[in-house]
Amino acid sequence: MDNQSRKLKVAVLFGGVSGEHEISLLSARSILSALDPERYEVIPIGITHEGEWLYGEKALEELGEGTLSTCIPATLLPDPTRSGIYLLREEASAWLLQRLCQVDVVFPVLHGTFGEDGTIQGLLEIANVAYVGSGVVGSAVGMDKGIFKDVMRAHGIPVVDWKVFTRREVESGLEEVVAKSEAIAPYPLFVKPANLGSSVGVSKCRNRDELISGLKEAIRYDRRILVERGVNAREIEVSVLGNEEVEASIPGEIIPADEFYSYHAKYHDDRSQLLIPAPLEPHLSEHARSLAVRTFKAIDAAGMARVDMLLDKDDGELYVNEINTIPGFTRISMYPKLWNAVGISYPQLVDRLIELALERKAEKAKNLYRYQRERR
Ligand SMILES: Nc1ncnc2c1ncn2[C@@H]1O[C@H](COP(=O)(O)OP(=O)(O)O)[C@@H](O)[C@H]1O
Ligand SMILES: [Mg+2]
Structure with missing residues (x-):
């Protein structure tokens, strides 16, 4: 085997059909630059706002600029017997599939819809490719704030x-809806x-008028909304990092520049601060770490x-x-910086996530997919 073929082939997906498309490009830039070229052969694939998959060494730059001149349409077939990345070429008014390479691991660096919600994970499961992060259920439950809270309640997590x-x-x-919302608690209420x-679509509502406009704002983005x-x-x-055995980092704290941690405060106001570690009493810090691990396990999350x-300043509850x-x-x-603070560098973290993806696929391979009489 030559050196090239011994490298792990890692397809990195970024962009996506999501309000967090631009954030994904920022995350992907850091991840691509951290993947060691001695160990990995990286296959960068940008997904446009419209959902088009484009392969190319310059996919990240071109997606950011909206030029896309050197990228080639690409796809991944759901058929596990023909898995791998294919390039699509148009010839004599027909589309031809040309296999680019097999992939060992997919790293979906896709925040929000179609990336973090179990949908891309479904495609990757069907294609039987290893991928970084949670599976279908963990992703979907983690994404839906309503179902997530039902699961938290069922596990006794506050x-x-x-x-x-x-x-x-x-x-x-x-x-x-207003009457039921006002029965939850006195104002302020949050709608999301x-x-x-x-x-995106999150409002802090101090009175009925603000509640009504918050409700109208939130339903622009989703069919289901929460009032809290x-x-x-x-x-x-x-x-949190791991599969079956998971570890929690030290806690960090966000000091938002706005009245709450709004889109603006997150991405456009450099006065928002991250405190690492969070200045917490040791028992609260331990409590936060233990809640994080319980939460991760409760939804069957994986990888990262x-x-x-929320630490209530009035009653001290977490x-x-x-x-x-x-x-x-x-x-x-915050995610990589918390690991960095306990001695795991950014490239080491990326390596670990790829290992965890392979470990999870190996675990899946133990499942039977057709009935066999019990072994005695
Ligand atoms: N119930 C709440 N009480 C106080 N602040 C909240 C509440 N829910 C959300 N927030 C504020 O709104 C921000 C965004 O809400 P969050 O539920 O984290 O949604 P997102 O997934 O968009 O980050 C939080 O970081 C926090 O600042
Ligand atoms: Mg949040």
């Missing part, structure tokens, strides 16, 4: 009180779409996740707010 409403309920029964990230008790909170985050918590199964992954993002 979450703030909430109710889920549908777009139809808001459109045709606003008064009832069930399946989104980056604080607003907590006067410190925001604590813990990174960042668990975000609540799990959400889990991000494909957390922000630039070199200055």
